[in-house]
Amino acid sequence: MLDNAHSLRAFLPELIVAGTVLAVLFVDLLARRPHVGRAAALTAVGLVAAGAATVMTMRADGYGLFFGLIARDPLADFFKLLFLATNLLVVLISLRAREATDESAAEFFALTLTTTAGMMLMASATDLLTAFLSLETVSIMSYVLAGFRRRSRESAEAALKYVIYGGVASGVMLYGMSLLYGLAGSTSFTAVRLACAHTPAAATVLLAVVLCLAGFGYKIASVPFHMWCPDVYQGAPTPVTAFLSVGPKAAGFALLVRFFGGSLPAELVGAPAPWPILLGLIAAATMTVGNLAALAQTNLKRLLAYSSIAHAGYVLLALCAGGSDGTRAILLYLVTYLFMNLGAFLVIIAVADAGIGEEIAEWRGLGRRAPWAAVAMAIFLFSLTGLPPLAGFFGKFYVFAALLARGGSLMVTLAVIGILNSAVSLYFYARVLKAMYFEAPTVDEPLPLARLHAATLALLAVPTVALFLVWSPLQRFVDSSLGQWYPAEMRPRSAQLDRSVKRSSVQLANTSATK
């Protein structure tokens, strides 16, 4: 637990990002004509520098900063790298996206950078206060980003809905946090964990947790806090939607992992904690609503919005399974989700750049007009469905593996619901493919695809297809990231110890499952 002065050295990555924000804004003020390329380059440099800083100062064991407000541990580092990568890709995506960068590119990049800083904080929060602050930073930045297109009504409407919904949700979360603070007398996660374990008022704990969940649920757009998602995703500029669907969602999950892993005890006084059931309910609802609503969509961005809700459901499954298996599944799933989701949105941007709208009907015959874009879209969509050998399959495989490893009838029923949902999801992804490949185009002349878009598409499509070649180093890195957070389970893998731990956690899960 370092004091403020010493913490600064470990806080370097966040500082670099903040510095870049200022630099981008400052350079934009000085320059006579706004030059997108220069702002983007500066942002990219800042991001890479932050990444390098994170890697340099990486340590196997985790330690608290600023008197325990945030923690610098492998889990946080993993998420930081994920966010920096996401931001870098969004910068690449929005270079040619006229709707985002034609008027004020610098502000756009500055806003994304600030959001990334907020997300990095979210991932390392070990205190209710930092959780709230970082969540709010990310939310406020995304409100502005959502409304970035000045001249479009939808963007303004999206921003309004987002700001109101976000405000209410974070207000409710805050109220929940205040109750937790009341119970624990301190805002740090570990204190809350101890207090909840011993307080007899199990009902208030449940109420407080559900209220907090309103805030986290809104961030990852899980049912019942998802109502804002389709409208905002449709209204906001596509690069922003892409960023929202990956960045803040992953940050939300980071916070949830910390909150459910770190701050909530597995055992309440007397009865076992109802968290698996709570999360199970939310997960099942999110998947089912996300998939079913997507079946009837005709607008592509709205369809991908519901698809991202459904994917939040799958990750929630892993959270529900908990333990090292569950968290490993979450981390791996988010990596694969990053590539395929950004890829899908990029195709929309690239095609919009060439004049095609967002309605599925307008995409008819794309297979012939823009073969490479269509092939890329096919790869991303099949990966989102979870078909091997694409990356999405591996993500889902680990989620279901985590569930079945935990065992217990609740987990297995959730696995069955999840597996059937991923089968149903094929239908609406295939509708896009049907339009692209099986239906004849209205006007049959080839579609120009910007070389930058093509390059970025390749950059995203290759990992989606070939991730399994590189899978064991990735998984080894993820396992090492879990080391600090779940010390008991992740000691170096000797068979005997693992089995004993496994047995104990299974008992634990079984008792809690068979409530």
Added chain:
Amino acid sequence: MGWLRYIVLLPLVGAAINGIVGAPLERRFGRRVITVVAVGVMLAAAALAIAAAVTLAARPEHDRQIVDRLFTMISLGRVHVDFALALDPLSTIMILVITVVGALIHAYSAGYMADDPSYWRYFAYLNLFVFSMLLLVLGDSFLTLFIGWEGVGLCSYLLIGFWYREPANARAGMKAFIVNRVGDFGFLAGVALLFWGLAGSWSVIDHRYYADYPRLVPTLDLRLVHDQLAVAPFAQAFAAKTFLGAPLPLVVALLLFLGAAGKSAQLPLYVWLPDAMAGPTPVSALIHAATMVTAGVYLMVRLHFLFALSPAAMTVIATVGVATALFGAIVALFQYDLKRVLAYSTISQLGFMFLGAATGAWWPAMFHLVTHACFKACLFLGAGSVIHGTHTQDMREMGGLAPLMPRTRWSYLVGCWAIAGFPWAAGFYSKDEILARAYERSPLLWLAGAVAAMLTSFYMFRSYYLTFEGRAASEEQRHAVHESPRSMTWVLLALAAASIVVGPLVGLPELWSGREPLLARWLAPVTAGALTATPERRGLELALMFASLVVATVGWIAARLLYKDLRAREGALATLRSRLGGVPALVLDGFRVDALYDATFVRAFGATARTAAWFDVHVVDGVIAALGALARAAAFITAAIDHYLVDGAVNGVADLLLGAGRALRRVQTGRINNYVLGVAMGVVMLIVLTSWL
């Protein structure tokens, strides 16, 4: 003994040559090449068959066995099947009949089909048929036998529907194949049941006692099954087993008989044979008279030891046999189509053979099979040459052909003579032996048989008189018709001669020759075990022989009186009957004798014949047609169920999901207040559900 296979392979080679390169050959070198190949192959096969018979005869009685193993088809521990050919006295007779009669019929068809466009295709099918029939007869295991068995079914389908442009012919072919398939279902079920029974019984008796027995394993090999069932305790064990309550041998025997009935057109699976007349006449001669239809009888004689195990089955088969004989004869009475008369006659004669086999008279059944092959082939070919000349099959349009086609007439007459059972002709001896055996079994059987015999001679001579005697139906027919070419008629004469000579040569009864008939001695080793005790009652035999002679003559005289010069009276009778219905008609009708006949004998005959014919067309055929229609209806219903019910259910689930999707869409009203309300409701719902679960 590797040369046995060539008897079988020669027709296959012939079929292959004609089948594959037949058309170009015919175009370049003309039809002679096709005939040379087809008939040549048959002659070679006949020569080899005779050679085989001779070598077999030269061997001592107990060792009359030539086995030729080509290759192993299946070897899965117990299920070991070799593609092997085995020659023993029984199959020698069959291959002689097939190859010799077959060769003659091939020669005949060369003339008969001379002007047919797809000449090569006909001979390819014919050769293929002979190959399959030989395989059936020589096959050593149930499987090889079954390959031949279905092969002949296929060839009869192809040949019946030879002139497939005419849909009726094609439908007749299909009907034949499907009815055969019903029989084959019986055959397969019988074999499977036998195989299971054998396996079961082996595990029952203790092997120590029979340790030295060669191959103590259930087998599909015919001769091995025979050797195993010869072991008394094993046979009892086998007989003791039951299947769904019924004793196993009975069920196996009846199932195998169902197969035989399908192939040999016994009740109730006979319906395809009359329609099979749609094919060319030589085909009917070869397939539906001489060889294929006798396969059922061959099967029964081959497995006599199995049928002998269940007396109940034997009685059932006997009754079915005699019933078919009677039924065939009755229906044949009133047919006007020459070939259908012969078809029903075949069904009836086959009834006789099954009667013989079922009463334990194995060698008489084979004897009748051989004689029947000769005279029925002769009759069919005679009919063929008549049709070839008059271009019609309806007897009413014939008459007085005797002077115009002398050679056909005499051969046809000899054929009728033989089938009716007059002395010195083949039919008399074989039929008489069967009736004698039947009498021993039960007089009732003999009586039915005798009546059938009488009807046989009646309808045969009726067909003779209608076609050959009396005045010619029309003037221009008198001039147009001329005798068939010599290439066809010498075959007729040969067959006529055979149907006279074969009888006494092979089966002269002991009564006259003092020695056991040649065929009995020849078949003794094969059927040694079966019950063929023939009590020495010389008096009874003579009486029975005289009775069958009387029966034959009565039938002949009746036919002669009625149909000798029918033309003269036919017209008068018809007009009278049509104009007057009441009593004065009797007075006017001066021909008291005819009227008497007409009133009693003929009308009674006519009525039964007509009802039988009607019954046959509407009821039995109707039932089969109904079955077909029922099957198609069932198929249509199942297809509908499949489309609407099963597929519908699945699509129902899909629509349900899509509906839920649309419903969820409407929840997104777009108004912020609803969304925020969602947050509050969500929190409440979560708390309630979590604490409730």
Added chain:
Amino acid sequence: MIIGLSHFLVVSAILFGLGLLTVATRRNAVAILMGVELILNAAALNFVAFSHYVEGAVTGMVFALFIIVLAAAEAAIALAIVLAIFRHFHSIDANDVSTLKD
């Protein structure tokens, strides 16, 4: 009757309820924002109360300060967005602003 912790909790609960009510019922965008502020203040009140009665230290109060700061920031952004809405829809009535729906 001395003012105890429960009184504060009751007041903040009422405030929280009212905030939710205003947000759910009012049609005017600015009014909804006021509702949001109400909810935030309820939470801040809770924090201050707990800080005094339960912990005796200042963490709760610091938390309340941060809440006030962020409420201000959020209000600024929200009003700017409402301004933009007015420019496009010429009305700030929540029901008019509902073009994006299914």
Added chain:
Amino acid sequence: MTRATSFLALLLVFLGSGTAAADEPAVDVAPASLSFDGPGTRTLELRNPGGAPLVIDRVTLAPDASGFQLTDTGPRTLQSGERVQVAVQFTPDARRQQAFGGLQVHAAGQVRGVPLRAGSSWLLTLLIFFPLVGAALILFVPTGRHALTRAIALATSLVPLAASVLMCLRFDRAFSQATGNGGLQFIQHVVWIPSFNVEYFVGVDGLSVTMVLLTALISTIAVLASFGIDKQVRGYFALLLLLETGMLGTFCALDFFLFYIFWELMLLPMYFLIGIWGGTRKEYAAIKFFLYTLVGSVLILLAVIALYYSSSPTTLVDGTPARHTFDMVKLAYANDWEGKGLSLLGFDFTKVVWVAFFIGFAIKIPMFPFHTWLPDAHVEAPTAISVILAGVLLKMGTYGILRVNFAMLPLATQWAATTMAVFGAINILYGAFCAFGQRDLKKLVAYSSVSHMGYCLVGMAAFTRSGFNGAMLQMFNHGTITAMLFLLVGVLYDRAHTREIDRFGGMATQMPRYAALFGFAFMASLGLPGLSGFIGEVLVFLGAFPVYRVITLVAMSGVIVTAAYHLWALQRVQLGRWNESWRDRTIFNDLTARETLTLAPLAAVVLVLGFWPLPMLQLVDNGLMDLLRHVTGLHGAGTLAGLP
């Protein structure tokens, strides 16, 4: 610092150069793996790269490393930089050409695995992945050069055919489980994802050897039959070759993860092949096919994971210990599932997993309630794809049941045997009656496939030697016969552009050679003895009769209905008078050379196997006998004495 290096390792690997991340202080082993061509000894060098002295507890062979011997195993401490030699000796036993094993170096609390390989064969890997090479090549062909694309596709598909024929010739018929390697030959066994115990494990035994040959043969013929495709030719052939890889991979894969990936890999190309090049309702048929099979395969995925997590700990092929395993051979023969007494969702674990697998595979067969996708998929798919769909994909279902349900869960299989037989009989009769009532010729053939696959189910459910062999033979024979049927329907469709049976009539007059082959194929399909269709059926009857007498009788009665609908169709298409409505509009030329080339090999195979099925039986018999002994013998369910 080590976490940083592992991230850098990931980054490097990500950018293309792969290095194994090194953990804390560990022993350094050179070379990384030992492979032997024949008998002999190889030495392994252990080095201590770290600063501190390293204690090596012991160096042992992994438990199931057969055929390898290790001389020196005593504990010793290595000073920093010191190196020591370990000699490993390999003496192959008589029959086994291949031996796999692992060396375990127990040092500093960690176990380091060193794979030992002898005679691992590259044949299967070449066979499976060569079509991918072709597919890649095709993508670079300039547009419009259709002839070149077709040539490449044909050449590419000939290589797996040649390889599979070579494999069948060199397949050791007497090789069974007793002789080692779990009865598998041509094995390639390498660790793929160590952290999740996933291995690249391909091999062939009695069950799959004929299926690989069938797939290679049918694929080549399908490529040949697709020369008529003129729309987006490159995409078509690339997808077709990708499909071939998926099929070959599924039959050869022996690691469940790998098996599942190949199993799903087939769905993608099939969806596009039906969807883009299909008939009028192609979208509906494509998505219906995809959804049906996907629901089935996700059930299989759940069952696979459930099996994985309850499998007992073993070692990977390179000796590293593994808590669970995906290795199908170990799951089948090294795990006593019934003994574990687990429960899932309240029911007996083995039964739930068995049913999940069975439904997944039954959809593929297709079995009665799950079959409605087949007619639509066939009617809308282009001819060549129908050939592959019926020729090979249907066999995946039965193969999966044999390889997974039967091998891994014997007691559950015995529990469900009767139901399987009943469904088999239903399939036979229901399929036959449906076929009888069809007006579309292709749908008729599709339903005939449903009926014929019913025989496989009955044969398998009988647990007798001839029942199993009959089912296996029926799978191969049905593959070749339906391929011919669909090609023939395709020939008719190319000329008449309709499949309505009533529109045809008297085709034999117009196309005699076509009629001859059409008759031949229909006779083979209705099970005429002397042609291969019959052998499978009669073996199933002989095998199944002693066990399920009534069900087999019902199945046998199917023979009549089968004959009826075949002849009825033959009659309405080929025989009778020539349908005048075609008089002026279409010319029906007889079979072209290419069409005859696709049909002739199949006809030859059908004829030869009809009279001489011994070679096929010898290929499969040993593998099936092992499976039979495993299914019936293991738990004393009473060896079904006295039965064929």
